[in-house]
Amino acid sequence: MTDNTPPSGTSRGWFVTGGSSGIGRELVLAALTRGDRVAAVARRVDALADLDERFPGRLLALAADVRDQDAVRGAVDETTDRFGRIDVVANNAGYGLFGAVEESTDAQARAVFDTNVFGVLNVLRATLPVLRGQRSGHILQGSSIYGQLAPPGVGLLAATKHAVEGMSDALAAELAPLGITVTLVEPALTATPFLSNLDFAETIEDYDQTVRTVQESLGGLPPEAFCDPVRAAQAILNAVDSGNPPRRLALGRQAEIDLRAALTDRLKDLDRWAETTRGVDS
Ligand SMILES: NC(=O)c1ccc[n+]([C@@H]2O[C@H](COP(=O)([O-])OP(=O)(O)OC[C@H]3O[C@@H](n4cnc5c(N)ncnc54)[C@H](OP(=O)(O)O)[C@@H]3O)[C@@H](O)[C@H]2O)c1
Secondary structure (H helix, E strand, O other), X not given: OOOOOXXXXXXXXEEEEOOOOHHHHHHHHHHHHOXXXXXXXXXXXXXXXXXXHHOOOOEEEEEOOOOOHHHHHHXXXXXXXXXXXXXXXXXXXXXXXXXXXXXXXXXXXXXXXXXXXXHHHHHHHHHHHHHHHHOOEEEEEEOOHHHOOOOOOOHHHHHHHHHHHXXXXXXXXXXXXXXXXXXXXXXXXXXXXXXXXXXXOOOXXXXXXXXXXXXHHHHOOOHHHOEOHHHHXXXXXXXXXXXXXXXXXXXXXXXXXXXXXXXXXXXXXXXXXXXXXXXXXX
């Protein structure tokens, strides 16, 4: 087990991307409330002014676009100048693209990878030298239930989250000997502005029976079908504090149900085709 607690008597230093809204903002608030210092990154940071007033001197609101490597490096430098260390990196900034795989344009597909995957890499490249230097730290990788499954309409969003999951498994093994922990955060649908920030693909009628059906069912969900972002943030904080965090933190009852079904289906396929699988050995 890795002990990622900062030296005794000091509060943790956080670097949270997408800290201005939704799950990220609630995480920023939860960390500030427990006495930590937080650098919150977003393109627009006005939404953090109230937290700056409530927690004077402990919030660093940094305007940066995660797609811009230099801007991210600048934000990390400001954070270490102010806090002296970074204990927790929350790679949380992201947005969704909705539409069938074929419906999404090349530009839309590349744009969502730019933020959700290459933005994550920009943050990792900028923060890991700090964490490696400390020989401690916890990286929270913003995934989703769509990091392990993908219903119609979320293929490209899921592709970005699967990419984050793939890199994070390797990253975790690479960083473990250096005292750094990696946790993938996998929320189910959560009541944040995420759905109103979705990019939509143009529609092709042939996908109405699948993609639009999913879209309609999402649109008709009652409020109680969504996770509470305050509870999600608290659950993430609890995992950070636990001393023994999971590789994957599923958030929400629906996440547990859907992930269990997806994993069971995968195992069933592996079992059903095991003879063929083994049959190709030389
Ligand atoms: N809500 C859900 O149902 C749900 C479910 C599973 C996973 N997630 C994941 O949870 C994470 C947070 O989403 P949320 O629900 O809290 O959505 P949200 O309320 O829309 O928040 C997204 C945050 O990311 C920031 N952001 C977006 N693009 C950025 C960029 N290029 N550079 C810097 N910051 C950027 C936004 O601020 P600016 O626009 O000011 O930059 C905002 O602070 C995302 O990775 C999302 O995929 C959400």
